[in-house]
Amino acid sequence: MITVAFAKGRTMEGVLPLWQRAALPVPTDLDESRALVFEEPSDTYGTVRFLLAKPADVPTYVSFGVADIGVVGKDVLYENPRDVYELLDLQAAAxxxxxxxxxxxxxxxxxxxxxxxxxxxxxxxxxxxxxxxxxxxxxxxxxxxxxxxxxxxxxxxxxxxxxxxxxxxxxxxxxxVSARLIANRSSYRLKKAAIDRITSGLKTALEGGWKA
The missing domain is CATH 3.40.190.10 (Periplasmic binding protein-like II)
Structure with missing residues (x-):
């Protein structure tokens, strides 16, 4: 299982189109439900669990390992530095x-x-x-x-x-400021192949390529 913490609001709205272009799992009822935790089955990643959190809380969830990776604005990372890896500038929610x-x-x-x-x-x-x-x-x-x-x-x-x-x-x-993909340090070691695959897919989508 891979757990992703998404910053609710402007960041998530800006990043979701890129996430979908990268053919990454997205819950079908993400926009309609009031739930804060979603699980989406995936042939590639097993199950992907999504945590929808306030932006300021995303680096905390990632740094403590509650989430393996997170998507949050660079402003939050500047204001509340955490011991996480910053993997990719998603060039969204600018x-x-x-x-x-x-x-x-x-x-x-x-x-x-x-x-x-x-x-x-x-x-x-x-x-x-x-x-x-x-x-x-x-x-x-x-x-x-x-x-x-x-x-x-x-x-x-x-x-x-x-x-x-x-x-x-x-x-x-x-x-x-733009949205960034961040990772928990331990998760990156233990789930490196899956996290690298997600990062690579997002890079391909950013470059205009698509894996659909």
Whole structure:
């Protein structure tokens, strides 16, 4: 059995088409069910078990061996480093980690920054020689700038539509982010052939080839 931890939401939606092009098993009711664990029989891999988890939890499941491999955004790996192998840039669910805020704040010194990424935000603003107060939030970060809780936000931006709809603009693009395939170190040794086969299939799909 191979157990795969998938980050729910934007990452999974971006990666699934690639996963399917690589002819890897996918549960048929993945989009319809509220279940968090799926098992899909496979002639190649035996049974593939899928765990649907919050993005921040995927590296934890993989590092502790609950999942053999995982699919998660690079932003999560930067923010919460874990002892895992990073096998492949899946070039999906691409976005940028940005500093943004109301246009009137652009030329002012930052004072308070709302973010889901306190570690990365602290590193960034220190590198800019700025001392800021970080406000940790887990919901819609844009709201903090709209209502005046913060004069900056430090968050992922995909299309910029949400920023524009709320009167915010990007001040700086900090990091390019995309989904990554990661593996548990012990699993990679014990199940190397299966994990390498999955990685190879995804590489072929990325290069425009297809094994269907």
């Amino acid at each position: 976005c940028k980690l940005c500093v943004a805020g109301p246009p009137a704040e652009r030329e002012k010194r930052p004072r308070r920054v709302a973010t889901k990424y306190p570690r990365l935000a602290d590193q960034y603003f220190r590198s800019q020689g700025e001392s800021v107060e970080l406000v940790g939030l887990s919901g819609s970060i844009e709201l903090a700038a709209v209502i005046g809780l913060a004069d900056r936000i430090f968050d992922l931006v995909q299309t910029g539509a949400t920023l524009a709809a709320n009167g915010l603009v990007v001040f700086d693009e900090v990091l390019d």
